[in-house]
Amino acid sequence: MCKDPWSTANKIDTTATLFAGEGRAVNSTPTVNESVEFHFVIDGKVRTLSSQNTSDEGGTITGLFFVPTLDKKDPCNEATARYVPSNVTRQEDVADYGYKLIGLAPWISVNCTQAYFAAARAADAGAMVVYRPTDNQTKKPPIPQSNSWNLDDKGLWRSQNHYPVYAIPGPSGNYLMDQLALYSGNKTLDSIYGNASHANSTNISPFGQLGDIRLFTMIYLQPASTVFWPTWLVVLVIFVVITIFVVWWLVHCRHWFQQEELLTNRRGRELVRQENFERHRMRRLREQKVPREILESLPLYKYPDLAVPQQAILAEECRSKALLHEDKTTDPAPKRSTFAFWREINGPNSEDLILPAPSTVTTRGAGLSAEGELKEEPKGCQPWKTQTTCAICLDEFTAGESMVRELPCNHIFHSACIDRFLMQRGNFCPLCKKSVLPEGYYPHLPAVLPMQPPPMQNTSRFSVF
Structure with a gap:
């Protein structure tokens, strides 16, 4: 249902009515024989072309059908002669009954249609019904904006006429025009009935004294707010709305999935980037060179001349024992450092041991104390007791000759190799x-994540140089 700015006609009901008195239509007494009775309804096939002087609330327009009379010299009389009979009901045939007049005219050309509109205005018609006599379609006439109703005045004719104009199908208009010729002022009941016995008693019927029979018409109007769309149009609108919604939903879902995929890929790339950066950072950490001042702070001494135990103690076992040793606060056995043990062997005046200067560098395992002496270790965990070969050059240490450097992890190497x-x-x-x-000593590493870390190099973990 939609709203139009004016009321529209949806039905025209035309009936042959007997006027028995002056200005009154008799509806209660059957005055017309069944053989001549006329009742014609056009329902749902009326097109409103203009709605001048009609109420938006709907209602009905009632009156008597007639054909507007053109000027005798108007060439449209000859042009419409084949569509308008000469004995059709005219204005003078219905003017004395006190009802509104409703005009009926064929729409054949611009000039003739304008002439009929002018004649209807002169007759003070209450409405006008037009039709295209050459159109054999029985469906509803075209819409008002169609070129079929163009009078070359840009629609000005709609406002020039003070009455509404309605269009009906061509066959319906031709049928009504023929009936207006039958129920006109120059026809007697005898000619209509075809009964010769009534020829000498004009206007006499079995029902008594008769009057004139005219076509009484009622045009039903729908209110402006109750104009229904055709069913096919409603279905089409619903289908279009559903289609638009489905397309919008599919596009929205596709956009959402694309965004999710984009975010997932972005997160994946970020994780890979972080992982590559961590690998790059670890590689940079491993490639960080040891400064000379830190290297010189590591313990440097000659390899002792002692017999290696039959079962070497591994570094992990030494570190675990060292941890257990630190937890024991009361140990009756005195602990000896590597330096003290070396002095015990070579004497207190030995000058072969090179001690580094006091340093604040923190070392793990064996190392130097704040006083410059080697830290105490658990018995049997001296690095030279578990290592007899340099892991870099694979040469064995020579007791009393090989200069070894001890790392914070308690592993020892030839000083030349490890340096x-x-x-x-x-x-x-x-x-x-x-x-x-x-x-915390990493002065040359980047503080922030680089935009694109360099690719990892495939370096063997077992290679040394």
């Missing part, structure tokens, strides 16, 4: 891969 390794290769122990740099 060159730490200053050129990296800062990690060749055996356990632990860094020899103090915690």
Whole structure:
């Protein structure tokens, strides 16, 4: 249902009515024989072309059908002669009954239609019904905006006429025009009935004294707010709305899935980027060279001349024992450092042991105390008791001759081998891969994540140089 700015006609009901008195239509007494009775209804096939002087609330327009009379010299009389009979009901045939007049005219050309509209205005018609006589379609006439109703005045004719104009199908208009010729003022009841016995008694019927028979018409109007769309149009609108909603929903879902996929890919790329950065950072940590001042702070001494135990104690066992040793606060056995043990063997005046200067570098396991002496270790955990070969050059240590350097992880190497390794290769122990740099000492690493870390290099973990 939609709203139009005016009321529209949906039904025209035309009936042959007997006027028995002056200005009154008799509806209660059957005055017309069944053989001549006429009742014609046009329902749902009336098109409103203009709605001048009609109420938006609907209602009915009642009156008598007639054909407006053109000027005798108007060429449209000859042009419409084949569609308008000469004995059709005219204005003078219905003017004395006191009802509104409703005009009926064919729409054949611009000039003739304008002439009929002018004649209807002169007759003070209450409405006008037009039809296209050459159109044999019985469906509802075209819409008002169609070129079928164009009079070359840009629609000005709608406002020039003070009455509403309605269009009906061509066959219906031709049928009504023929009936207006039958029920006109120059026809007697005898000619209509075809009964010769009534020829000498004009206007006499079995029902008594008769009057004139005219076509009484009622045009039913729908209110402006109750104009219904056709069923096919309603179905089409619903289908279009559902289609638009489905398309919108599919597009929205596709956009949502694309956004989710984009975010997922972005998160994946970010994770890969972080992982590559961590790998790059770890590689940079391993490649960080050991400065000379930190290298010189690591213990440096000659390899002792002692017999190696039959079962070497591993570094992990030594570190675990060292931890247990630190937890024991009351140990009756005195502990000896590597330096003290060396003095016991070589005498107090030995000058073969090179001690580094006091340093604040923190070391793990064996190392130097704040007073410059080696830290105490558990018995049997001296690094030279578990290592007899340099892991870099694979040469055995020579007691009393080989200069070894001890790393914070308690592993020892030839000083020449480990010094060159730490200053050129990296800062990690060749055996356990632990860094020899103090915690927090990474001055050359980037503080923020680079936009694109360099690709990882495939370096063998077993290569040394």
